[in-house]
Amino acid sequence: MKRLVIYPELCSGCSACEVFCSLHHEGKVNPELSRIHVIKDEAHAAFLPVVCVSCKNKACLAACPEQGAIYINHLGMTVIEETLCTGCSKCAQACEIHAIRFFKQSGRGKWGKAFCFKCDLCAGDPICVKACPQGALAVKDIADDGEAAQNLYEQLRQECTRIIEWLDERSLVKNRRAV
Amino acid sequence: MTFVYKGYGGSYLRVNLTTRQINKFPLANEWVENFLGGNGIGTKILWDEVPEIASPLGPDNKLIIATGPLCGSPMPNSGRVEFIAKSPLTGIYGDANAGGQFGPELKSAGYDVIIFEGQSDEPVYLDIHDDDVALRSAEELWGLGTFEAEARLQAIHKDSRLKTALIGPAGENLVRFAGIQVSYRRSAARCGLGAVMGSKKLKGVAVRGTKGIAFSCPQELEELSLEMHKKLRQNEFFAGIHQFGTSGLVALMQPIGRFPTQNFRLGHFEGFEAISGEVLREEHLVKDIACFNCPLGCDKMYSVISGEFAGCRISSVEYETLNALGARVCNRNLPALLKANEICDDLGLDTISAGNTIAFAMELADFGIWNANELNGLDLSWGNYHSILQLLHDMAYRQGFLGDLLADGAARAAKWLGRNADRYAMHVKGQDIPAQDGRAQQSMGLAHVTSSRGADHLKAFPTIDETGYPSEAVRRYGDQYLPELVDPLATKYKAMLVKDGEDFGAVVDSSGNCKSGGTFVMAEIYWQEQADAIAAATGMLMTSRNLRCIGERIYNLQRCYNAIHGITSADDVLPWRFTQAPSPSGNARGSVCRLDLMLPDYYAARGWNPEDGLPTQATLQRLGLDQAWKYMQQIINSGKAKIIRSQLGWAEPYTKKMVEQE
Numbered sequence: 001m002k003r004l005v006i007y008p009e010l011c012s013g014c015s016a017c018e019v020f021c022s023l024h025h026e027g028k029v030n031p032e033l034s035r036i037h038v039i040k041d042e043a044h045a046a047f048l049p050v051v052c053v054s055c056k057n058k059a060c061l062a063a064c065p066e067q068g069a070i071y072i073n074h075l076g077m078t079v080i081e082e083t084l085c086t087g088c089s090k091c092a093q094a095c096e097i098h099a100i101r102f103f104k105q106s107g108r109g110k111w112g113k114a115f116c117f118k119c120d121l122c123a124g125d126p127i128c129v130k131a132c133p134q135g136a137l138a139v140k141d142i143a144d145d146g147e148a149a150q151n152l153y154e155q156l157r158q159e160c161t162r163i164i165e166w167l168d169e170r171s172l173v174k175n176r177r178a179v
Numbered sequence: 180m181t182f183v184y185k186g187y188g189g190s191y192l193r194v195n196l197t198t199r200q201i202n203k204f205p206l207a208n209e210w211v212e213n214f215l216g217g218n219g220i221g222t223k224i225l226w227d228e229v230p231e232i233a234s235p236l237g238p239d240n241k242l243i244i245a246t247g248p249l250c251g252s253p254m255p256n257s258g259r260v261e262f263i264a265k266s267p268l269t270g271i272y273g274d275a276n277a278g279g280q281f282g283p284e285l286k287s288a289g290y291d292v293i294i295f296e297g298q299s300d301e302p303v304y305l306d307i308h309d310d311d312v313a314l315r316s317a318e319e320l321w322g323l324g325t326f327e328a329e330a331r332l333q334a335i336h337k338d339s340r341l342k343t344a345l346i347g348p349a350g351e352n353l354v355r356f357a358g359i360q361v362s363y364r365r366s367a368a369r370c371g372l373g374a375v376m377g378s379k380k381l382k383g384v385a386v387r388g389t390k391g392i393a394f395s396c397p398q399e400l401e402e403l404s405l406e407m408h409k410k411l412r413q414n415e416f417f418a419g420i421h422q423f424g425t426s427g428l429v430a431l432m433q434p435i436g437r438f439p440t441q442n443f444r445l446g447h448f449e450g451f452e453a454i455s456g457e458v459l460r461e462e463h464l465v466k467d468i469a470c471f472n473c474p475l476g477c478d479k480m481y482s483v484i485s486g487e488f489a490g491c492r493i494s495s496v497e498y499e500t501l502n503a504l505g506a507r508v509c510n511r512n513l514p515a516l517l518k519a520n521e522i523c524d525d526l527g528l529d530t531i532s533a534g535n536t537i538a539f540a541m542e543l544a545d546f547g548i549w550n551a552n553e554l555n556g557l558d559l560s561w562g563n564y565h566s567i568l569q570l571l572h573d574m575a576y577r578q579g580f581l582g583d584l585l586a587d588g589a590a591r592a593a594k595w596l597g598r599n600a601d602r603y604a605m606h607v608k609g610q611d612i613p614a615q616d617g618r619a620q621q622s623m624g625l626a627h628v629t630s631s632r633g634a635d636h637l638k639a640f641p642t643i644d645e646t647g648y649p650s651e652a653v654r655r656y657g658d659q660y661l662p663e664l665v666d667p668l669a670t671k672y673k674a675m676l677v678k679d680g681e682d683f684g685a686v687v688d689s690s691g692n693c694k695s696g697g698t699f700v701m702a703e704i705y706w707q708e709q710a711d712a713i714a715a716a717t718g719m720l721m722t723s724r725n726l727r728c729i730g731e732r733i734y735n736l737q738r739c740y741n742a743i744h745g746i747t748s749a750d751d752v753l754p755w756r757f758t759q760a761p762s763p764s765g766n767a768r769g770s771v772c773r774l775d776l777m778l779p780d781y782y783a784a785r786g787w788n789p790e791d792g793l794p795t796q797a798t799l800q801r802l803g804l805d806q807a808w809k810y811m812q813q814i815i816n817s818g819k820a821k822i823i824r825s826q827l828g829w830a831e832p833y834t835k836k837m838v839e840q841e
Contacts, residue, residue: 014469014473015471019253023400023401029252029253029287030390041339127401133473134467172333172339174338
């Protein structure tokens with residue numbers, strides 16, 4: 001199946017992925033609404049693009065209390081049916097690489113402006129890969145049981161934790177989810 | 180009146196620092212239709228609201244922060260933000276522009292423009308979180324360098340994604356070439372606008388925007404932008420810029436004699452390799468980083484690991500800085516140079532003016548013009564990097580006689596000193612000359628004198644004749660102007676090149692994309708592409724013809740603004756070194772800058788009076804600036820302009836022939 005592969009060491013922190021992702025999915029440029037997210041520790045020039053890598057464990061699936069709000073589509077990609085999402089954010093909390101985003105303005109549910117959203121792989125041809133000037137993102141057709149993806153997830157999780165801890169220690173984040 | 184266009188934040192803030200009043204208004208349709216955004220709107224507001232008698236450091240000057248319709252857009256390198264005010268360095272029109280992420284963040288909060296007026300009596304910063312806007316005390320930030328102030332603000336707001344525009348001690352101490360530092364570590368350096376903030380007791384602006392930016396035709400814009408991203412990546416110059424940023428120019432400028440050395444005495448630097456982009460990358464690179472949505476990533480993070488300057492960590496080390504704090508002052512020590520850059524960014528100094536001012540001081544020392552007691556024991560021999568670092572510090576804090584004097588810039592220091600010091604102040608209209616040499620590249624000499632903010636390469640930014648690559652020139656202008664157009668030593672067609680660059684540059688600076696990527700350095704984005712992108716972003720009916728008109732209108736209004744401060748063709752001059760002393764270096768050997776040949780062509784191309792170099796009534800009428808013409812005539816005819824000109828405070832550039840005392 002097709003999977004997004006991330007090479008964090010190549011990322012320059014330009015956010016082109018976030019720009020194009022939000023434009024493509026939401027019709028406006030807003031990194032807050034991007035399905036791919038770059039966690040930044042600028043003082044160390046550490047940039048970590050995080051997006052769903054189709055890990056094997058899929059903790060998000062198990063965490064969702066709503067019937068059918070999160071499911072695996074024909075490409076093997078976990079997707080959120082945003083019209084069914086109530087914005088409880090349990091899936092977002094379950095994903096340790098912050099690949100599921102939670103956006104809350106008011107109320108619950110997509111039209112109440114609180115919902116979770118994640119990458120849908122743009123039907124197999126992700127816009128972020130096309131936009132990335134650094135080659136830090138790639139889409140690969142990998143026929144395996146998700147072991148490689150799980151390893152990538154683990155690598156991202158460690159890096160993610162490291163950066164967030166650093167930011168948190170310096171009180172640069174309101175909480176560890178808000179990066 | 181509601182604002183009708185997409186692609187903008189849609190509103191602007193008027194912040195009165197005297198009364199602490201903050202008002203929010205919808206952006207004016209008339210502003211964006213005639214002046215587009217950024218640089219253009221800033222110019223319009225300056226013209227309308229900051230009178231010729233306003234003192235740059237007084238309460239009547241205004242600081243305008245402005246973004247444009249492409250800032251924060253998917254178009255490549257769309258992170259630029261403009262700062263506009265009357266310049267404390269030149270006393271005339273001033274602007275500075277920076278990349279980073281501040282501009283897009285501000286737009287995402289819903290604002291295109293902020294106008295700061297009046298003066299606060301206590302240090303404050305403006306805190307913007309979408310609709311919540313407040314002035315807060317900056318008491319605990321005052322005195323801090325920009326690095327720490329930024330980190331402190333992020334900690335106060337518990338948000339590492341907070342973006343800031345800040346001044347350091349240099350701005351606070353009203354150093355006339357103090358810059359504004361923008362997240363993350365990019366500088367809006369020129370014209371001393373940091374001192375304008377300092378005079379208003381405004382430490383900075385902190386902004387967080389989560390609203391995003393909507394566009395008129397998002398799909399069309401996405402396709403066009405993606406195509407532009409791809410074209411940039413495929414451009415023949417991409418690899419070099421991607422790897423070295425502007426520092427790669429050091430090795431390119433040396434052989435053509437365009438690498439200003441020893442206060443412009445020479446155009447080549449013995450041992451330039453030590454401060455070249457190649458050595459910089461090899462020995463000091465930490466990581467390639469990039470501004471908002473930029474495929475080029477000319478920005479880099481560098482560090483010094485060992486030796487005296489170990490621990491120095493600095494990003495965006497530009498060609499200009501490598502020259503101003505390197506060759507210009509004969510400093511070959513790269514770690515010391517990086518340290519100097521770090522000091523400038525942290526304390527908030529323009530590296531170009533800082534380096535040029537130190538070069539001026541060193542040349543005066545060379546000719547024995549200083550009195551021994553004035554130097555306070557400082558050894559100002561060429562290349563003494565300890566003295567350079569000390570002087571940067573002293574200037575930023577206005578410490579000691581020398582620091583305080585030089586903090587006003589070379590041109591003002593020369594006027595105060597007398598003693599023929601004016602001969603060694605390398606400036607145009609009070610603004611320090613950047614790292615080009617009109618003798619080695621004629622178009623740059625012309626660009627330096629016609630720039631509306633005093634000596635500057637980035638207004639016209641003539642790059643296609645820099646190293647003589649015809650491919651880009653042909654793509655932009657056809658082959659009718661070859662070979663002269665790409666010959667750096669030829670004067671023919673250079674007026675056309677400079678005028679076109681100034682108009683297009685005004686539009687790019689008003690749009691919010693970058694002159695270093697695609698629009699000038701790689702000639703992929705020109706009038707048509709820019710117009711298409713603006714049309715798709717905003718829904719405005721925009722053609723390349725409209726856009727040319729807007730560019731010309733902006734540039735003419737800047738000239739008018741200078742004219743009411745008494746600026747005329749008499750000020751369109753280069754110091755003697757460029758026009759009287761033949762270049763001793765490289766390909767340029769024996770050449771002088773022929774302003775006498777290019778300026779008449781330039782005035783003619785602009786529709787300006789060949790005598791006084793000012794826009795004619797017909798030209799301004801064509802651009803819809805009739806009112807500006809009337810006002811300009813009134814101020815000039817009443818004699819007011821002349822009086823203001825006599826009070827600008829800098830020494831005239833010395834233009835007479837001189838025998839080099841070497």
